[in-house]
Amino acid sequence: MEVAIVGGGLVGSLLSIYLAKKDFKVSVYERRPDARKIDEVGGRSINLALSNRGWKALEKVGMAEPVKALSLPMTGRMIHGLDGSKTYQAYGKEGQAIYSVSREGLNKLLDEHSTAMPNVDYHYETQCNSADRRTGRLDLEDVKTGECFSKNPDVIFGTDGAFSKVRSFLMRRKRFNYQQDFLDHAYKELSIPAGPNGEWQLENNALHIWPRNSFMLIALPNLDGSFTCTLFLAFEGEESFENLQTEAQVREFFDREFSSAAALMPNLMEEFFGNPTDALVTIRCFPWAYNDQFLLMGDASHAIVPFYGQGMNSGFEDCSVFEDVLAAEMGKDEAKLNWGKVFKDFENLRKPDADAIADLALRNFIEMRDSVADPKFLIRKQLEKKLMAAYPDDFIAAYSLVTFTEEVRYSEALRRADIQNQLFEELMERADFVAKWEEDQFESELSSILERYKALLLRPKESKFLAG
Numbered sequence: 001m002e003v004a005i006v007g008g009g010l011v012g013s014l015l016s017i018y019l020a021k022k023d024f025k026v027s028v029y030e031r032r033p034d035a036r037k038i039d040e041v042g043g044r045s046i047n048l049a050l051s052n053r054g055w056k057a058l059e060k061v062g063m064a065e066p067v068k069a070l071s072l073p074m075t076g077r078m079i080h081g082l083d084g085s086k087t088y089q090a091y092g093k094e095g096q097a098i099y100s101v102s103r104e105g106l107n108k109l110l111d112e113h114s115t116a117m118p119n120v121d122y123h124y125e126t127q128c129n130s131a132d133r134r135t136g137r138l139d140l141e142d143v144k145t146g147e148c149f150s151k152n153p154d155v156i157f158g159t160d161g162a163f164s165k166v167r168s169f170l171m172r173r174k175r176f177n178y179q180q181d182f183l184d185h186a187y188k189e190l191s192i193p194a195g196p197n198g199e200w201q202l203e204n205n206a207l208h209i210w211p212r213n214s215f216m217l218i219a220l221p222n223l224d225g226s227f228t229c230t231l232f233l234a235f236e237g238e239e240s241f242e243n244l245q246t247e248a249q250v251r252e253f254f255d256r257e258f259s260s261a262a263a264l265m266p267n268l269m270e271e272f273f274g275n276p277t278d279a280l281v282t283i284r285c286f287p288w289a290y291n292d293q294f295l296l297m298g299d300a301s302h303a304i305v306p307f308y309g310q311g312m313n314s315g316f317e318d319c320s321v322f323e324d325v326l327a328a329e330m331g332k333d334e335a336k337l338n339w340g341k342v343f344k345d346f347e348n349l350r351k352p353d354a355d356a357i358a359d360l361a362l363r364n365f366i367e368m369r370d371s372v373a374d375p376k377f378l379i380r381k382q383l384e385k386k387l388m389a390a391y392p393d394d395f396i397a398a399y400s401l402v403t404f405t406e407e408v409r410y411s412e413a414l415r416r417a418d419i420q421n422q423l424f425e426e427l428m429e430r431a432d433f434v435a436k437w438e439e440d441q442f443e444s445e446l447s448s449i450l451e452r453y454k455a456l457l458l459r460p461k462e463s464k465f466l467a468g
Helices: 010-021 052-059 064-068 103-115 165-170 247-257 268-274 311-336 339-369 375-390 398-403 410-428 431-438 443-458
Strands: 002-006 025-030 048-050 072-074 076-080 086-090 098-101 120-124 126-132 137-142 148-151 155-158 177-192 206-211 216-221 227-234 278-286 294-296
Touching: 002 010, 010 025, 010 103, 010 120, 010 311, 025 126, 048 311, 052 064, 052 311, 064 103, 072 216, 086 375, 098 103, 103 120, 126 165, 155 165, 165 294, 177 268, 247 268, 278 339, 294 339, 311 339, 339 398, 339 410, 375 410, 375 443, 398 410, 410 443
Parallel strands: 002 025, 002 155, 025 120, 076 206, 155 294
Antiparallel strands: 048 098, 072 098, 076 086, 126 137, 137 148, 177 227, 177 278, 206 216, 216 227
16 A cells, blocks of 8 residues: 655644555655755754653654763753843653754654655655645646656655645635734744853853743754854734844844843844744644545644744654554554545544643743742642652643643643643732742641642632632
């Protein structure tokens, strides 16, 4: 059976490995050149943060250890205040970390593994011009020569990103729901180079954030001692890319808002004016499948903003969950594999989780740029840490549910996050609680807080539970 994957990015390349291991003949069509044969080009992507869900998907096909060699652990956030102060916030329990990894480096590694498999055939610099949902025909073009050709594979996967060409053709039918929402903010990639002896000029075990309420700068470490930085700023308005048109304006802005970072960025002007300013989009659509021939996965079906570090992880989890669904169906009768049922089971299982992580990612943007420097937020984080330490089996903070577990679905993590938000909001409204916290007299309340939390888990529709 011949399987086609349109889009050889991170999700497409990992999916090809999954399918090849099931002994399908796989053809991958990727518009871009082979990344292994060109120099890395900066300014086009945000560094990636691998967490448990992504690691699980890699582990299932034997890719976790090779990828780990390309990654750096980040055990927490380092918050850089406007006054130059630094505050470290651990992400989870001791030993837990997310991992910084280069998009290009990871894609190259997955491509190397995939192309080495005998039943995978890669076609770089080949774009999809159309996909006929009635006949299952792909119309393709070699972008170097202009030669056009067609293929009729048995099954087609669209993993060609947020602005998927495959999706655009599947949308041309009744009852296809589609929603596209852009943030008012954009992003631009910058960098902090390695020091004179190749050393990191900031702590290399942390994700660095310069939160400034309506905007922020972040920095993730790279193996070569550099940091990939990303500026998130509004397109328009008082503080915006619109008002950063000259070198003098950019210099004044960075010296005022991010002076500690600016001092480490000798290429700031070149990168600021040379790298693109890109949009941030959330895309929701459904259905993802068409009959027994087409299935959308990754950003093609559920693109999200990057603020929970789950875009790649959720796409990789798509591959892992799909393999589980496929294996269950193949176990019944491999000779009569019902792709239509596999597709429908997968999309119905996965859609609620895709919507949930999209919502969580949007919320975390507010937390990263606004809340991380708020005193009440810091109290909440310390309380979460105390609860997790005292009751590890009964309380897991929302961030840890998403990032450091893989058995809890995104949709369940969102439900628990809503309950935790309600709990902590009501606690913070109590002056006596805040006073007890500041005086270190809160320990006796931990068990009662946990019981209230557990009660609300069983009664999720209640709006108040701390009355009296």
